[in-house]
Amino acid sequence: MNTNQVNQGTIENGGEDSVAVLTSPLSLACESGTDYRAPNLLHRILGLLKNVRPGSDLTRFSLPPIFNIPKSQLQCYGESVYCVNNDMLTRCANGGNPLERFTLVVAWTISTLRPLMFGVAPYNPILGETHHVSRGNLNVLLEQVSHHPPVTALHATDEKDNIEMIWCQYAIPNFYGTSIETQVLGKRQLKLLNNGETYVMNSPNLVIKFLPVPDVEWLGNVTIRCQETGLEAELCFKGNSFLGRRGNYRSIKGKILSSTEMKTIYEINGHWDRTVTIKDINNGKMTVIYRAKDVISAMKTPIVKDVKGLWASESAVLWGKVNEGILNKFWDKAKDAKTTIEDRERELVRNRKSKGEAWVPNHFVLSNCKKETGESEWEWEVKPKHTKVPPAPIIVPL
Template sequence: MNLGEQHFQREATEGDVGTRAVLTSPLTLEGESDVDYRAPNLLQRILSLLKNVSPGSDLTRFQLPPLFNIPKSQLQCYGESVYCVSDDILGRCASGESSLERFTSVVAWNISILRPLMFGVAPYNPILGETHHVSRGTLNVLLEQVSHHPPVSALHATDEKDNVEIIWCHYPVPKFHGTSVDTEVHGKKQLKLLNKGESYVMNSPKLVIRFFPVPGVDWVGNVTIRCQETGLEAELCYRGNSLLGRWANHRAIKGKIFMSSSLKTVYEINGHWDRTVTIKDISNGKLRVIYNAKEVLSGLKTPTVKDPKGVWSNESAVVWGEVSEGILKKNWEKAREAKIAVEKKERELVRERQAKGETWVPKHFTISYSKENGWDCSPNQKLVPPAPVVVPL
């Protein structure tokens, strides 16, 4: 068994005997994996790829060769940020005795869903109707690609034990700026504590991929978290690496928790989202840690196929299975051919629908769009069912 074969699981699924689900290990806290997927001379290859792209161009429709892909779909990356954890932060959100305690846990959860990313590689752009369905304990997570152009992803997760519901609608817009690619992540996340009657609404920071002077990937910008029922609000500012590369500023986060009505600050927030984050009680100056990235994001386990017959044919790990195998084995020609086949089939389906005058409708979500509010989605089912793919506890 070679190195690539040691780090993925390949399982037969219902129907097509040739169809396989390829599941790879989650990215680690350092943004790396136990397998380096990247091709050599990556920076030079990227600059060559972008040499004919004008600054300010929208890269939404830009197709990457497999050399620049990690063996995961973007849906899997979104899902992993929810179900790949080593600490039950969601449980603490639901069990907090006071509204302030619950809100603080929600802030910690919001920080936990940010993951370090590898420079020079990106996940696959999901095809229309692609799904990703995974369970971890009593938490069931379902994602669907509800639009391809523009690329809109929807997520629904429920935990009946903790009475928690999560609904996301993500719409990334990457733009090339000569020395960097900046991706605005539009849409909103909702975390609902059903037993408490509380709903928390939050946005996403911006993803910046820098080429010069030092190649790297950073989450930057402002995030707001609001709970209308309690009147609590948080403002978080994510800072990228400084030009001088000072470790003290690397992945720094600052912010505050305050009352919306009076704007009175209750807690000040400081730290680094890939290390520890503390809050300071303004009333007495006491500090305490609310988030420890090493505890939450260490020892992450790779999902496994528990019920092969239950895996859908449009599951991310199946759709991109052959492409992922090629990348893991660094067989770039096989990966390229497999990716072309996926994209060709997608274009054929589009032409068939157009010829019949059909409009594609998501299976698991109802979507809407307005100029004022952008894209939004609501799940068609109250609860997400248990998945055939599970994360070992």
């Protein structure tokens, strides 16, 4: 394995050593997947799905490790916040006026999208799994607060810039024969507390295409709103046509408008994995607001700073032995380690059910309510139990 892409720490857990394995973040350079992808993945995937009916919900579908990347979905969500090569959040907090801050928040939102590799996916987090990482003054904590449906909560705070993030996400993948389409539901909030502004946004959907050209794309509409300023952005993420034409590949189009005046201020155009610009409607001036190469390339792998501070529920610890198996392509060892984790989780579920006990998250309060309209029957929300996220035992080097 590449030592530049893997960092480890060992903790003693109930008399047994557990290895925390942290791998390089998803970035512009990760698409090749040369470190751990198995050969002939498309053939293997089609064989795996041959008995799955189109329209099936895949939330309970467990992948063999040969189809996994060596990290949990919790880590992928977290990386989109703490793994950057350019501190865009500080720029958001320090914007000189509401329109400047809003435009910077739009650029930051685009930066949370990462190119994904075809044929492999992160692990489905188990209930109670956590991921706790710091980058500079930004402390980020995630917890899997529900397993069926799979709901992930994120809380991040930066006391220096007085920033807070609260995310609630639940992904619903469905198989449609030639593709897997995943709705990424839930609400993301970014709070710039010095300015009294809260930005609320959603996520595009993730689509895995098998035919005619295998690929993974972020598609759909994203809305960003700030109630305090009345500013709003509408973004549309597009991809290849069915015939594989790449004219709209990873393109993004949209606008920034004043919802109070119903007036468009900027038009947005570009590609989220390259460059995004805004055009001032009044004077036609074009400005680059985002360069992916400057933000999501050449990123550093997190490291374990405080081994004793690692929790047994930490993703990098929990999946450590599976990660090792995948990185070394010891598929049988990876499968055995993953099976052990999943069997233990099923046993815990059976024990709680027999005792009539309900799972209570450790770091968040989870609630749901009936939706009147929308893709999902239920709307899930989370509230952090603590106002600040403490510094983490895992850090991202600056």
